[in-house]
Amino acid sequence: MSLIGQPVSRVDGRAKVTGGAQYAAEFDVRGLVHAALVTSTMPHGSILTMDTAAAEKADGVLAVITHLNADRLPYRRMKERPAVDPPSGEALRVFQDADVVFSGQPIGVVVAQTVEDARHAARLVRVTYNEAAEKTTFDSARAAAPSEATAEDGEPGETRRGHAVRALDEAEVRVDATYVHPREHHNAIEMHATIAAWDGDRLTLWDKTQWVGNTRAVIAHVFGLPEDHVRVISPFVGGAFGSALRAWPHVTVAALAARRVGRPVRIELSRRECYTSIGFRPHTEQRVALGARRDGRLTAAIAEVAAQTSTYEEHAEETINAARTTYACPNVLTRYRFVRMHTNTPTSMRAPGHVSGAFALECAMDELAVQLGMDPMQLRILNHADRNEADDLPWSSKELLACYRTAAERFGWGERSWQPRALRDGGTLIGHGMATAIYPAHRSAASASATLFADGTALVRTAASDMGPGTYTAMTQVAADALDLPLPRVRFELGDTDMPKAPVHGGSMTMASVGCAVRAACETVRGELGADGAAYAEALRRRGLDHIEASADA
Incomplete structure (x- = not known):
């Protein structure tokens, strides 16, 4: 029986509940010191003066860095903008000038022997x-x-399809x-943190991120x-669920501070x-206007969206796509505007745009x-989109x-009254409703490696991420199934740029992308050895090998 989809215990569960799982802020790096941010207290303008004298004299302080004494960073031009960054504007350039564009903007950092010393000294900066x-x-x-x-x-x-304004005016029924x-914040259990350590001109970052490859590319660009x-x-x-897609300013701050003091630096953001x-x-x-015939068939849909963004970047989301694609309608008008x-710049959060x-x-x-x-479910069924009318294409699956x-x-549902406020439990109103949500099936290129050992175990590696949905367990299942090995005989590792490349851990694409690469790598190494399951160890011994490794792309 295939292991895929079976209800198994999480392979990383024991490490998480016993404290064995190490998160970004928890790595024990020799000589580690700590950093705390100084942040702006007003939303727009420029810094006139920064008095750091008291902070510099405080116990345990190693350095106070601001725009007045920070290294000028090259911010080398990237060949292409990161897929998780806004398509227009420029990311915040840390400590490179006196400009302030939002309250809470990092404008300085204090490095000290302890986190308590760093935070205390940061409060002394005037x-x-x-x-x-x-x-x-x-x-x-x-x-x-x-x-x-x-x-x-x-x-x-x-975007326009048909004549939505006219159709709305002529509709028999209108809404x-x-x-x-309102804005929503992720507030994950783990707060964002980075440890930065230099070895000559080489930099190692232990970072909370959904995409180690992107953090590497961005920091290489900055420095x-x-x-x-x-x-x-x-x-x-x-x-994370979107909050750790980008390399935020504190990652640059950690690397900048570590280079200044010549020691590894840890920075962990406070909840605030x-x-x-x-x-x-x-x-x-959002203004949404719908027009329909008396039988419920949609004749017009207008969606006008005004969305928040920062003054320095345009964070755009697929908010209008719901009106364009969810239901069959001959006349659709959408407008998307920024306020x-x-x-600071918004970012993706759990189906960005689609939710809103x-x-x-x-x-x-x-x-x-x-x-x-009309029954709200029957209204939706009546207006089901049998094809993607926005792009005039068939659905790949639906x-x-x-x-x-x-x-x-x-x-x-058949027992529910469609009339509002009809369902009660004594004097309590009971909500009983439904809604439709659709989301695309994303997929991206990925790579993985698989190694079989003479003791009958396997190691599978890829630079993916696991922010909680179960990447460790799902990939172990895929690998064990492809290698015909028991689940405990397979070890899966992720989250390191030294491993084969993987795409961003977002957009619900990890299984479709990384899972295919894992399976391909396992099938490749199995084919190269020319053995199955229990025969791996004997096949390796016959060849005089203690292991065999193969990589694959998907």
Whole structure:
């Protein structure tokens, strides 16, 4: 029987519950010292003065670094922008000038013998500012169209299919409402942390990241290093779901500070700093207007989105895609606009854009069902999109109708009254609703290696990540199945740029991408040895080998 999909205990579970799993801040590096950020206390302007004298004299302090004395970093031009970065704008350049563009921006760092000494000294730094007019409230009246670069990256300011405005005017039944989705912060159990250690011109980073390859590329770009001079290690990630996609400013700060003091430096953001040093799901305001015939068939859909971004980057999301693709409709108009604010740049969070867009669209569909006097599930089934009408292409796969049927059976949907406020338990109102969500099936190139040993065990490695969904266990299952070995005989390792390349651990693509590479590597090494399962050890002994290794791409 195949091991894939079987309910097995997590292979990394014991290490996690006994403290054996090491997260970024927990590595014991010889000579380690600690760093604490100094952050801006106003949202827009420039620094006039920074008095670091008291901090420099504090117990245990090794260095205080600000824009006044920081190394000028080359920020070497990258061949292509990282896929997880916004398509337009420039990332924050740490300690390179006096400009302040959001409250909580890192403007200095204190390095000390202990974390307590560092944090105490950071509070002693005195800063004065030349404050400028700030934009810290969301105002959709300031919304502006995306740049050309953002539009070319797949988030255009406007899309049209048919004549939505006219069709809405002529619709027999209409819903027109505005839906607000506030900003959300990830708040994973593990806070963001980096340890940086230099060995000559080579840098090792222990970092909380969903993509070790990206952190290596970005830091090599910042410091003007060859990529093979940077190693990133991240075997365990204590939750992220988008927050650890990018190499945030504190990673650069750790490396900068370590080079200055000539010792490994550890920086761990506080919970408060995770609200400003790390991105978040952006605030959005969406107007959704739907038009339909009396029988429930959609005739018009308009979705207008105003989304928060920073003043220095355009973080765009696929918020409009819900209206473009979820339901069959001949007349669709979408508009996407940015509201630039003096905050840090938003970032991906768990189905970025899809969540916000589906929230607004599905609320509007429920409102339409009430106006029609129609079961909300039947309304959705009636308007099921049999093909991708936005791109005029067939779906590669789609089981939405089967999901509707299965969910209806399991939740007793047929017994539900479609009228609002109809279901009660005594004096308590009981919510009983449904909504539709669709998400693309992403896949990217990946590589893996597999090694068979004479003791009948196997080692499989790839530079993937596991922020909690079970990469360790799932890949071990794939490998054990491909090698025809018992699960305990297979060891899987990830999270190191010295391993074969893997794509970003995001977009629900890890199993489809890395899983294929793992299987290919296992099949390759099995084929090269010309043996099966229990015969591996004997085959290696006949060849006089203690192991055999193979790599594969997928």
